[in-house]
Amino acid sequence: QVQLAESGGGSVQAGGSLRLSCAASGRTDSYNYALGWFRQAPGKGREFVAAIGWSSDPPLLADSVRGRFTISRDNAKPTVHLQMNNLKFADTAVYYCAADRQIVQLVTMRGLDYSGQGIQVTVSS
Numbered sequence: 001q002v003q004l005a006e007s008g009g010g011s012v013q014a015g016g017s018l019r020l021s022c023a024a025s026g027r028t029d030s031y032n033y034a035l036g037w038f039r040q041a042p043g044k045g046r047e048f049v050a051a052i053g054w055s056s057d058p059p060l061l062a063d064s065v066r067g068r069f070t071i072s073r074d075n076a077k078p079t080v081h082l083q084m085n086n087l088k089f090a091d092t093a094v095y096y097c098a099a100d101r102q103i104v105q106l107v108t109m110r111g112l113d114y115s116g117q118g119i120q121v122t123v124s125s
Contacts, residue, residue, distance in 0.1 A: 001026045001027055001114075002024055002025070002026045002027055002028055002033065002099055002113070002114045003024070003025045003026045003114075004022050004023070004024055004097045004098070004099060004114055004115065004116035005022065005023050005025070005097075005116060005117075006020060006021070006022050006095065006096070006097045006116045006117065006118065006119040007020070007021050007022075007023075007119065008020040008021050008119070009095065009119035009120050009121050010120075010121070010122070011122040011123075011124065012087055012121075012122070012123055012124070013123070013124050013125075014087060014088055014089055014123055014124065014125050015086060015087065016087050016123070017083070017084060017085045017086075017087065018084045018087065018121060019081060019082070019083050019084070020037065020081065020082040020084065020095055020097075020119065020121070021079055021080070021081050021082075022035065022037075022079065022080045022081075022082075022097030022116060023077065023078075023079050024077075024078045024079065024080075024099060028078055031101055032054035033054070033078075033099040033100060033101060033113070033114075034051055034052065034053045034054065034099070034100055034101070034102065034103035034105075034106055035051070035052055035073055035078070035080035035097070035098070035099050035106075036048075036049070036050055036051030036052065036060075036071070036080070036097075036098050036099075036100075036103070036106035036107075037049040037050050037051075037071070037080075037082050037095055037096065037097060037098070038095075038096050038098060038106075038109050038115075039091075039093035039094065039095045039096065039121075040093055040094050040096070040118075041090075041092060041093040041094075042093075044093075046096075046109050047062065047064075047093075048062050048106070048107050048108075048109060049061075049062050049065055049069065049082070049095070050062065050065065050069055050071035050082060051071070051103050051106035051107060052071045052072065052073050052080065052103075053103045054075065057103075059071045059072075060103065060106075060107060064090075065084075065091075068084065068085050068086045068087075069082060069083065069084050069085070070082075070083040070085075071083075080097065082095070084121070087121075087123045088123060089123050089124070089125040090123075091121060091123050092121060092122050092123045093121060094118040094119065094120055094121075095118065095119055095120075095121050096115050096116055096117075096118045096119075097115065097116040098112050098113075098114065098115040098116070099112075099113055099114040099115075100112050100113045100114070101113060
């Protein structure tokens with residue numbers, strides 16, 4: 001089992017920045033999991049945000065956040081971070097950290113191995 005704990009959410013005005021972090025614990029040494037984020041706004045479905053694999057392959061970002069969000073990971077801990085700049089009202093959502101053996105699963109969000117409890121991000125216009 002792998003546990004994921006998100007931190008860093010909160011409220012910010014449009015144009016501001018927030019940094020989300022997700023610490024993985026448990027059997028993280030059993031597999032080189034890809035890590036990522038998805039979000040869910042009120043009344044809407046889940047939306048892929050970003051994902052990063054274990055290797056040096058470039059990270060994946062949704063079109064809606066490319067150029068504003070950056071994803072990075074620290075394999076030693078292991079932890080994944082989501083730096084969110086130039087936030088917009090449309091970014092308001094609950095953000096979830098996720099881990100999966102296949103990075104494609106983080107993009108499709110189907111049958112995820114693990115996901116966290118979620119953390120609220122609120123952007124005021």
